[in-house]
Structure formats: structure tokens, C-alpha cells
Amino acid sequence: APEVPLAGALHAPDGEAANCRLFAQLLRQAAQERGARFFFNTPVQSLATGRPGVQLVGQNEPLTADAVVLCAGMASAALLRPLSVRLPLAGMHGYSVTAPLREESHAPQGAVIDPQHRVTITRQGQRVRVSGGAEMAAAGGAHDEATLRTLYLALSGWFPGGALVSSPQVQVWRGARPTLPDGAPLIGAGPTPGLWLNIGHGACGWAHACGSARMLADQLAGRDPGLNAEPFALARF
Numbered sequence: 540a541p542e543v544p545l546a547g548a549l550h551a552p553d554g555e556a557a558n559c560r561l562f563a564q565l566l567r568q569a570a571q572e573r574g575a576r577f578f579f580n581t582p583v584q585s586l587a588t589g590r591p592g593v594q595l596v597g598q599n600e601p602l603t604a605d606a607v608v609l610c611a612g613m614a615s616a617a618l619l620r621p622l623s624v625r626l627p628l629a630g631m632h633g634y635s636v637t638a639p640l641r642e643e644s645h646a647p648q649g650a651v652i653d654p655q656h657r658v659t660i661t662r663q664g665q666r667v668r669v670s671g672g673a674e675m676a677a678a679g680g681a682h683d684e685a686t687l688r689t690l691y692l693a694l695s696g697w698f699p700g701g702a703l704v705s706s707p708q709v710q711v712w713r714g715a716r717p718t719l720p721d722g723a724p725l726i727g728a729g730p731t732p733g734l735w736l737n738i739g740h741g742a743c744g745w746a747h748a749c750g751s752a753r754m755l756a757d758q759l760a761g762r763d764p765g766l767n768a769e770p771f772a773l774a775r776f
């Protein structure tokens with residue numbers, strides 16, 4: 540907005556923002572078309588090391604697979620503990636608020652990062668999303684009103700009138716950023732043959748998603764991933 544004082548900014552013309560939920564849905568569709576089967580609402584209670592392969596134990600019949608990729612976010616640490624792996628995984632929780640677009644010309648066209656308030660504002664089609672906040676709290680805790688206030692203030696401060704922030708369609712989401720102490724994710728072979736890991740992407744899981752999957756797929760298939768996989772290996776813990 541012209542009336543908002545702006546000291547300066549960096550413009551990254553090649554930067555992109557995208558809707559990760561929509562991407563995941565389209566990816567699921569593409570995988571299904573190629574024969575993949577999905578089992579939703581089917582929690583895995585434990586992993587048993589079979590010979591050969593890994594057994595997934597849940598409410599249904601145990602499922603044995605030649606290769607299993609563990610990518611259960613914060614729940615991954617508990618699933619690995621019985622296999623004698625103590626993963627120092629911490630959940631840095633944050634929020635996103637998604638509001639319907641109010642006035643096109645007052646709304647962001649792409650993504651804006653406000654480093655002072657540590658918030659990101661993105662345009663998602665007919666909606667505007669603001670996200671931020673960092674709490675080392677347990678999952679399922681009460682929403683922190685002060686953090687949410689900062690998000691609303693940043694959104695209406697930078698883009699006054701751009702979003703319908705008091706609409707009943709506003710969605711507030713609280714999620715974890717599963718983080719490891721050195722900041723790098725854990726991608727590669729697990730503690731037992733057939734078990735592979737893709738965990739701990741912190742604040743960048745969506746940005747890392749395709750690259751991590753590519754690297755893991757190469758490792759799983761015995762191909763050279765084309766980059767040094769050591770900094771991401773389990774051995775560092």
C-alpha cells in the first residue's frame with residue numbers, strides 16, 4: 540500500500556510460492572494413475588524388522604514391504620525408539636491464518652517475507668495466507684493469542700484491506716516444524732535393512748520435498764544421488 544512506510548526490500552524475481560496441499564493432492568492423483576495404493580486413516584503403531592523387509596504393524600493385518608520410508612513427521616522419533624534410535628527431534632510449532640481475498644489491488648501478488656516480525660505473507664489464488672510463530676510447545680496445546688495477533692497485524696499492516704480477516708471462512712492452522720539440532724534433515728538409510736528415513740525438514744519441508752524425495756529414491760534404487768549424502772545421514776547422531 541502506498542501509505543505503508545517501507546525502508547527497503549530485496550526483490551527475488553525468480554522466487555515462487557505455491558499451495559503445498561494442492562500439490563500433494565495432485566501428486567496423489569498422479570501416483571494413483573500409475574498404480575500406487577494409499578491407505579488413509581491407518582496409523583502405523585510400530586515397525587518390526589522382518590527378514591527380508593520391514594513389517595508395518597497397525598490395526599489391520601501387518602504389512603511387510605521390501606522397503607519402507609519413514610516420514611511420519613514428529614511421530615517418527617517414537618516409531619524409531621524401539622529400534623534403539625533416539626532421534627533428537629523437536630517440534631517448533633507455528634501458525635498460518637488463511638483469509639479470503641477482499642480487494643485484489645490491495646492484496647499481495649506473490650510472496651512477501653517480513654524478517655522483523657518473522658512472518659510470510661502469500662497469495663493463494665482467491666485467498667491470502669500469513670504464517671509465522673515459533674513455539675517449542677507440545678502438540679495440541681492452546682493457540683497462542685499474542686502470536687496470532689502478530690500475524691493479523693502484519694497482514695493488515697502490509698496489505699490494508701487486502702483480506703477479509705474477520706470472515707467466518709478464515710482458517711487458523713497450527714503445525715509443527717520437526718527440527719533436528721544441526722538444522723539439516725535426515726535423509727537416507729535407517730537403522731535396519733529396508734528402512735529408509737526422510738525426517739526433520741524443519742521450516743523448509745515443502746521447499747525440500749521434491750529434492751529430498753529425488754535423493755532418497757536414488758539411494759533406494761542404488762543410484763548415485765549426485766550430491767554428498769553424508770550431511771543428511773543417520774550416522775551423524
Ligand SMILES: Cc1cc2nc3c(=O)[nH]c(=O)nc-3n(C[C@H](O)[C@H](O)[C@H](O)COP(=O)(O)OP(=O)(O)OC[C@H]3O[C@@H](n4cnc5c(N)ncnc54)[C@H](O)[C@@H]3O)c2cc1C
Nearest residue numbers: 582583611612614633634714715740741742743744745746
Ligand atoms: C506455520 C508453518 C509454516 C510453514 N511454512 C513453510 C514454508 O513456507 N515452506 C516450507 O518449505 N515449509 C514450511 N513449513 C514446514 C513444513 O510444513 C514441514 O517441514 C513439513 O510439513 C514436514 O513434512 P513431513 O512430511 O516431514 O511431516 P508432516 O507434514 O508432519 O507429515 C507427517 C505425516 O505422517 C503422518 N503420520 C504420523 N504418524 C503416523 C503413524 N504412526 N502412522 C501413519 N502415519 C503417520 C501424519 O499424519 C502426517 O500426514 C511450515 C510449517 C509451519 C508449522
